[in-house]
Amino acid sequence: MPDTEVEQTLREIRERVRAEAALVKGPDAAGTMTAAAPAAQSNGHASQQPPPANEALARMHANLATTERARTRLPPVLSYRRGAAARFELWLKRLIKRATHWFTWEQVNFNSSAHHALADALAALSAHEQSLARAHAEAHELRQALEAQQGHQRAQQQALEAQQRALEAQQRAQQVLEAQQAQQQTQGQSLQQAQHALQQAQDSLQRSLQQHIAESDERASELSSALAETESRLAAELEALARAFEAGVAQLRDEMAAHADALRTEQTEQLAARSGELQKELRERADRLLEEQRVCFRQLSLEAGEHEVMHDRARRQIEARIESLEKARDS
């Protein structure tokens, strides 16, 4: 039990230190400290300055945890002496314990009352702190709404200014359009004149086209007669080419046969040479294998000889042993 109590106490101390550190680092705490700074500087006693509300509540929480745990705790009856002195001290303390029981009981009651009173005060302060926080939040929301409304009005004003600028631009565009309309009227007159000139040119072109068609018909009849003459000449040339091609193919066939024969002879010679090399290599390998085989057989033969001698020696030893045993038995 004492171990868990010590552990709990240490945990509380750690929580308290953390709460203090958080309060010192936190933005709210910083603001509070800044606001309180002039007062602290004016009296020159920074360490005696009243603590911020959050910090005070945190400390009160920590202290209440201590009072909650320790309000009914009485000092243990023990001694750091030894022997008779220790026994006497313990006897005395037990005596005093009974004598002062009424007083310690009253102290416990008082501690309990004080603890509950402080707890009630802490609850009230917490509720107050929450209501303050809500008020802060409402004020913050109201400010944001006002800022939004102000922004909306500013945007409307900008839109009106833009509309005004657009109207001015439209007026300028209308003036330009009127000027363009006058210019188009003058261009229409010149276009009518050009159309008339084009009509005249088209008539002259149509006449010259009819003349060209007549000339083309004459030329086409001349070309068709020339084409017939060319076709007959080409047919004769093609026949001569075909004959020359057949003669070339026959010559090539002869040459190819000659090359094939030469290649066949060459390949046969190469194959014969390769076959000879392979045979030589095979013969060498076979010789090596035979040599290896001979050495292996020799080794096996030597081992077998060894085994045979060993076996013979062992057999003779056994026979000698049997003989000696038989002699021993007979004697």
Added chain:
Amino acid sequence: MNDDLYRRAGVEDVGEFYRTKFVSDEVLDARYFRALDRFDIRFARTMWVYDNVRPGSRVLDLGCGAGVLALLKRKRVELTGVDLSGECALAARRNGYDAGLAAELSRLPFPDQSFDYVVSLDVLGHIEAEEKDAVLAEVRRVLAPGGVTMHGVECTDRRAQKSYEEMSEEELRRFVAIDGHVGLEEEQEHAARFRRFFAHVAWEPRYTLCLSSEEFVKQSDEYGLPFERDFVDYLRGLSFWERRAFDMAMGYVFSKISDLHVKLPKGGLYVLVKASDSPLGSFYNEHRDRTALFADAERDAPPARCLDRAATFDEGWYEPNVLPPVARWMSRRGRVRFSAPSLSALRLDLTSHIPDLEERPLGLDISLNGTRVCALSLLRHGWLSLRIDVPAQLSTAADYELEIRADRTWQPRPNDSENADDRDLSVAVCNIEAHAAGGEV
């Protein structure tokens, strides 16, 4: 098999994915293992299993890959491998496993209580979380009473690595493409899972400090682990032999951490887990007996006609590769030490992969106990069978040192950008036979 995460990551054929990732031409056969390699960080997990397995017991290797536990044959265990990929199972068989089967790990093709030990290395991190319980149930089923199961499991650190649910499609695709890890969990989650199946569970975070040079670079580049940038760049620039020295040093520290039972902090990389229904023995070295690693091949092996597995090859030789056959590549100079009561001739097969051999023949000089016995130029690729007659004055020396010198070497990487092999190579040699005077040794 539940392979939703594989599908989300764009892996359609899981068996093929693992075949291309984890099958190499590396020779893991126990007969080719050099005792010094017990300090190599690459064999650190194998040595943990080796030192915890009873000689002559039955061992099942879950997800055997190419057969990383083949060394256990030195302890004369009955070694069975099972893998999702048939080719992996075959590779394990080639490396000396008594049996190699292709099967799903959640449906093991063995009767109940068939094995004294069920072991897996780098496997549970490749199984989705939903399927792991089925696998552990199968492990429990095939374990004999009192049997022990041991696992090396890749882990994650959720503080540094996103979970699969948090990854976008592209992030998941990139993450799974690195190693196929679809079941990474934190160390304690693995331990809790084992506790649901076994009464006794012990676990130790490992690889927090010691990683191979290659793993440092990979964890930094591909998984984004925050190693010091200049250190990773330094590792990136090391040559083959420098990397080997680094890995040996790391493996040495790793083994000492195990021997001294030093507790390492959680690393989010790897955890070793040991579990059983019976009370567990020591987490490390429960059945430590390394004499078989140092077995004198000249003494214990049959009179060796072939020196490939019986002689001592010095640092001028690289680990054997499957070419095929199984052969050792040599740098500029390599020595082979062996013993023979008498020697009339040596016979060997050799080859080279130097590309310009025909233009520039490779000069080879062969000496026996310091006496030049043969010199030749290699003009062509393929295997050359070479027989060298031993001079009479050397025929009864008993201890021999055969030395081959090449006049130049070649690196595969500069000619092939996708090849990470930066070793200096001259010739590969195999089937070295010693012929005794009057017949073969």
